Amino acid sequence: MSWSGWGDPAKSRELPEQVRKLLHDFLGVRAPEAPAVTLESVRLPPIALAEPQVSALAGVAGPDHVLTSHEARVRHTRGKSTPDLLRMRAGDGSDAPDAVVLPGSHEEVARLLELCARERIAVVPFGGGTSVVGGLAAARAGFAGVIALDLARLDRLLRVDAKSMVAEFEPGVRAPDAERLLAPYGLTLGHFPQSFEYATLGGFAAARSSGQASAGYGRFDDMVVGLTVATPSGDMELGRAPKSAAGPDLRQLMLGSEGVFGVITALRLRVRRAPAERLYERWRFASFAAGREAVRAIAQEGPLPAVLRLSDENETMIGLAKPETIEPGGEAGCLAIVGYEGRPATGRDVADGSAGGGIPLSTRRDAVAAVLARMGGEPVGEVSGKEWERGRFSAPYLRDALLAAGATVETLETAGFWSDLPRLYDAVRLALLGELGSPLVMCHISHVYETGASLYFTVVTAQEDDPVAQWERAKAAASTAIVEAGGTITHHHGVGRDHRDAYAAELGPAGVAILQAVKSRLDPAGILNPGVLIPRSG
Amino acid sequence: MSWSGWGDPAKSRELPEQVRKLLHDFLGVRAPEAPAVTLESVRLPPIALAEPQVSALAGVAGPDHVLTSHEARVRHTRGKSTPDLLRMRAGDGSDAPDAVVLPGSHEEVARLLELCARERIAVVPFGGGTSVVGGLAAARAGFAGVIALDLARLDRLLRVDAKSMVAEFEPGVRAPDAERLLAPYGLTLGHFPQSFEYATLGGFAAARSSGQASAGYGRFDDMVVGLTVATPSGDMELGRAPKSAAGPDLRQLMLGSEGVFGVITALRLRVRRAPAERLYERWRFASFAAGREAVRAIAQEGPLPAVLRLSDENETMIGLAKPETIEPGGEAGCLAIVGYEGRPATGRDVADGSAGGGIPLSTRRDAVAAVLARMGGEPVGEVSGKEWERGRFSAPYLRDALLAAGATVETLETAGFWSDLPRLYDAVRLALLGELGSPLVMCHISHVYETGASLYFTVVTAQEDDPVAQWERAKAAASTAIVEAGGTITHHHGVGRDHRDAYAAELGPAGVAILQAVKSRLDPAGILNPGVLIPRSG
The missing domain is CATH 3.30.43.10 (Uridine Diphospho-n-acetylenolpyruvylglucosamine Reductase, domain 2)
Structure with missing residues (x-):
């Protein structure tokens, strides 16, 4: 790195x-x-x-x-x-x-x-x-x-329980190594965030990661069925069953805790059968609003594809909607990538069960396509697996070239309920435009739920003399806009120090008090990641 | 009542x-x-x-x-x-x-x-x-x-956000009233626990309820996207987005909190389009083990039906596997009920979108049936909607007649990962048989997940002179068996006072300390439901 x-x-x-x-x-x-x-x-x-x-x-x-x-x-x-x-x-x-x-x-x-x-x-x-x-x-x-x-030395796959479809890992396993370790079992996590090449499983859990295929495989927090956590006040083993009515779900208190309550030392993760077939397609919509209504229909009516990402007009025009290229294409409208992973429709392996049952990929694809077409979408061709592989983790590399050229490029993200999304989108764009003069602001929806979706913004602007201070102003304006428009301060980046104050506003005093109480009990000396996540005062 | x-x-x-x-x-x-x-x-x-x-x-x-x-x-x-x-x-x-x-x-x-x-x-x-x-x-x-x-006077539907598929209710709304209030919008919660006729939405949330159609509609905790909570230390508004990486999910700390941290005064719930079509079928398997492997295959390969319940040999023989009857039928093998809810395969309403998209019921039914047949299941006929309606909430009424007749009948439940389930099933049965002499012990799987399932036991025994003490001994033995066999002490009944000690064993000292810390901060006088949920000492 x-x-x-x-x-x-x-x-x-x-x-x-x-x-x-x-x-x-x-x-x-x-x-x-x-x-x-x-x-x-x-x-x-x-x-x-x-x-x-x-x-x-x-x-x-x-x-x-x-x-x-x-x-x-x-x-x-x-x-x-x-x-x-x-x-x-x-x-x-x-x-x-x-x-x-x-x-x-x-x-x-x-x-x-x-x-x-x-x-x-x-x-x-x-x-x-x-x-x-x-x-x-x-x-x-x-x-x-x-x-x-x-935690790099804690890098082992500890156990595969194929009957329960659970794999236990140490926290320092990097995502590509997790896939490599699961491959001999025919299994996959299906977790592919942009940080895939370097990020670790423990980090995914501690920061509530979401990946490019989360529509199909779930967020990382959906995959966690058990955690072992070391804290200054003793160990915890959480998760004796997939779901339980035994009190609050304390796994959900450790997920997203960003190292301030304890250190995750083992994770039991739900795994899936590795897909036999993949298909990625591109669809065009007349506008971001039209595309948003289409992906909402898919999220609410189903079935969900594995990958669903809709770029707004700017991101489409600049070409970032195409993962395989960074050349501005000047494309009109808005492009969406819709990806399917699963099993083929026919074959002996289906009849004998070795390919699994379920709905074949082509049937799911047809059901999704019918909804997208009904909502005004137009299919504009397949994305080859190679293009997808090449492009899926390339954006962060591009950033270095832009920084060296004198441009600041940064991303920020939020999520909200569908009815709040147009207001949230406008508010963040306006805040960035207002603060940065005439930056390029692009956006996409990459994670959809029945009740809402994420918005992921990419901003490019010319560096001023103090580009850090310049971005901090813009970020503060965007954060205020998110809080005021009712969104969450982060859908999958986490809180860290940068979002701590906005997070406090989101939580309210009683929520902050809960975090402080848990922190004081588990880490009375306050040694774990001080300054991160937990707001200083209620 | x-x-x-x-x-x-x-x-x-x-x-x-x-x-x-x-x-x-x-x-x-x-x-x-x-x-x-x-x-x-x-x-x-x-x-x-x-x-x-x-x-x-x-x-x-x-x-x-x-x-x-x-x-x-x-x-x-x-x-x-x-x-x-x-x-x-x-x-x-x-x-x-x-x-x-x-x-x-x-x-x-x-x-x-x-x-x-x-x-x-x-x-x-x-x-x-x-x-x-x-x-x-x-x-x-x-x-x-x-x-x-x-909370009976807090009985209003406050808001329907049809775009986000979210409805906001007060906590005292009973489940049938929630369905009645949503019906004019063509919406449903799809939450049908056995307590349906009387239980309230606030109670479902506070106790992490699960219903008979949870395979299709999710558990109640899956439906909660937002909560308003009144605590002695101030109010909380939780849930600004369907999902967030902004720290621990504090909704999941209030769900299952059984009134010890605060009082839920409003719930924002994900709703679904009411299904146009329903189909319930009965399948027979040679044994509980064979049926268990079949429902595991469905849970892991998909698609999930709306209802999936498999009775063991005893429950099948006694006839409790048939919701519409309580007459012992002496049926061989194990019966499963598999229910589908959704949209029909064809019709103009599908083309124009008014029936929604997604996979039609018959396609999903065929995919499930193929897996069940592959796993040795044999379809043995439809259950009429009327039979299902009549039978689904009848068991608790039966209990009163049994109590009056001098029999103790009670239920208890757990959940675990698939590979632990056989051991868990044996352990609980043995504990009950050992403690009660020769009771009738029946069991079913009614909630399946990719990584595990619930086990729900019904026990019938002759009342001794002190039937309460008699049952408490049996319950203690079953609880010890559950804890030792690695299951959770409750899948959907909750903790209350009865499960408090087993819950403490499940959580461990650090987990108990977390609950006590949150309790002390939100309810310093300890007035909320004292003695319930929170173990007395770490």
């Missing part, structure tokens, strides 16, 4: 000439004054931990698993939001942890939490490091130091 | 001669010595509240809405478990509230909580009064008195 950008540096992308021209002509983007610094020249604070504390950490995790090198600290500094990248490119490593600790077992995690509580060392649980909401930058004040608790 | 039994006394059922003979010959049931007492002769404790306290309650809710009559107190005493009924039939009203208070608005609820916290009056939120787990019997010790907070 690039320390100052996204992903494998070998996969970095050049901006097509068309895009450069667009940035220059329409957004007024000019090359930035200062190029990105080198890793070696990132400025880090001195290590605050005392030598005996570092030794004590090594006493639990082993001396090879406590890292204090410049590079290790840089690579565990913050996450991957655009402000995070801009700060790193400028050499600002002020949020670096003092040390990186890599425990090898649940027991080591538990002992490290005990040690850190005693020594008042703040602990930032670290999975793939892909937070885009400031979820990895702990508030240092009042602590002897900060460690990144990197 | 009968004060000492279930439901409308006019619907009470006589035991068929065949059943009487079976009870006598096989279970040794003899008529009980003492018949049930009259309502007037139920023994109640003196009213503990002081006159100024009763006046203060009347000052908030109005003098007509504070009841202290003998009848009102009897009718709000405990719930509808078999021990509850046995105690009432014996004239034991020792758990009666001192007064019944009927607030007319959210504001009155909030003011009553404030008043009761100040005066240390325990508050038992009361919906339909159908708890079967001791959820309505507050622990009096340390309180000035106990009131039942009957």
Whole structure:
């Protein structure tokens, strides 16, 4: 993973000439004054931990698993939001942890939490490091130091219960490795967020991730049937049955807790049979409003496809609606991607049960197509599996090229009920346009429910002298607009530090009090991810 | 509602001669010595509240809405478990509230909580009064008195958002009234638990109810998209979007909270289009194990029917697998009921969208039938809509006739993952057989998930001299078996007082500490449903 950008540096992308021209002509983007610094020249604070504390950490995790090198600290500094990248490119490593600790077992995690509580060392649980909401930058004040608790060594598939369709993993397993480990069993999680290549299962759970195929496979929180959690006040084993009436569902209190209540050390996840067939199609609608009504009809009447994503007019025009290309196509109307995964309609493997039963892909496709056509959609061709594979995780790579060219590009997202969605869409767009002059604001719906949907915005604007401050103003305006228009501050990015105040407004004082009460009981020393998620006052 | 039994006394059922003979010959049931007492002769404790306290309650809710009559107190005493009924039939009203208070608005609820916290009056939120787990019997010790907070006056449909498919209700709406209020909109909740005729929406949410059509419509907790809750520490509005990554899902902390954290004063519920067509069929399997594997295949391969219930050999033999009859049929093997609800396959209303899209009922039926047949099932005929309607809520009426005849009949339930289910089934049966001598133990699977299912046991045994103590021993043995075999102590009945200790074992100390922390913060005086749900110590 690039320390100052996204992903494998070998996969970095050049901006097509068309895009450069667009940035220059329409957004007024000019090359930035200062190029990105080198890793070696990132400025880090001195290590605050005392030598005996570092030794004590090594006493639990082993001396090879406590890292204090410049590079290790840089690579565990913050996450991957655009402000995070801009700060790193400028050499600002002020949020670096003092040390990186890599425990090898649940027991080591538990002992490290005990040690850190005693020594008042703040602990930032670290999975793939892909937070885009400031979820990895702990508030240092009042602590002897900060460690990144990197869960990379907890990377095993522990158990497959094929009868229950449950697989148990350790939290540090990255998403591609989870799929690789499940493949020999003919199973899949079906969880493909844009962070797929780097993010971990523990991180998905801690931040309530949602993926590109969530319409078909469910959100990550839908997949979690059990959790093992280490807290400074003891362990928890949650989930003795798929569903229960035994009190509140405490799994749902740990999902989305972003490391502030405890550290997830094992996850029991619902898995699915890997699909034998895939089909991705593109549909065109006259307008975003028309397409929105069509995807609403699908969400409410069913059956849901595996993938359902509708771009607005701007995103369609710029070409981001086509995952395989970033060249502006000037397409009219709005494009939707509709993907199906499942079993073929016929064959001996169906009759003998080896392909599973259920409704064949083609039958589901026809039912969806009938609704989309009724709602004014027009099918405009298949997307090849190759195009889809190539394009599905490419956007974050594009961002690095845009940043280097002097453009700020960032995303933000929300969700709301269907009847609130038009107002929410307008409010966020207006806030961004008002704050940033004449940025390019694009949007898509990528997660639909019977009662509502997500809105995912991508903003491109020319960098001002202080691009971090510039974006923070825009983000604040968008967040206020979301809260006022009745949406949730985040559909799948999480809260971190960036959304904490808006989250408090969303929760209200009694909700905030609940979080603070749980926090005080499980983590009385307050060492776990301080400053993240939990609002400071009710 | 009968004060000492279930439901409308006019619907009470006589035991068929065949059943009487079976009870006598096989279970040794003899008529009980003492018949049930009259309502007037139920023994109640003196009213503990002081006159100024009763006046203060009347000052908030109005003098007509504070009841202290003998009848009102009897009718709000405990719930509808078999021990509850046995105690009432014996004239034991020792758990009666001192007064019944009927607030007319959210504001009155909030003011009553404030008043009761100040005066240390325990508050038992009361919906339909159908708890079967001791959820309505507050622990009096340390309180000035106990009131039942009957939410019957909060009985309005507040809003229908047809675009979002969300309806907002007050909590005291009974399930049949909810359906009646939604019918003009062509909508339904699709929630039909056995308590349907009396239970309220607020109660469904507070106790995580599951209904007979939950396979198709989801559990009640799946339907809740938003809640308004009044707590002694302020109000909460939860749910700004169908799904969110904004921290833990606090709706899931209130669902299943059984009135100990606050009082639900409004619910925003996902609704569905009322089905145009219904079809219920009966299938036969050679054994419970064979049927279990078949319903597992359906749950994992899809599509799910709306209703899916599989009886074991005993339940099939006794005839309880047929909802329309209680006559023992001596049927071989195991019967399943498979019900479909949806739209017909053809017609102009489909083409123009007025019937909705999606997969037609017959297509889904064929896909399910193919899987069931592959797994060894044999279709044995349709159940008419009338039979289904007549039978679906009849079992609790039957119980009263059995109790009067000298038999104890009670139900208990659990859920687990598929691979644990055989062990769980055996363990509970063995525990009941061991404790009760030679009772009749029947079981069915009525709620299936991809990763597991529920087990619902019905036990019939001859009453001993102290039938309450007799059942409590059996229940304790079954609960221990459930905990040891890895199941959850309840799939849809809830925790109440009866499951509290087993629930503590299920949660573990850290989980218990979370509940206690939330309770202390929201209800510092501890007035809400004391003794229910929350284990006394970690």
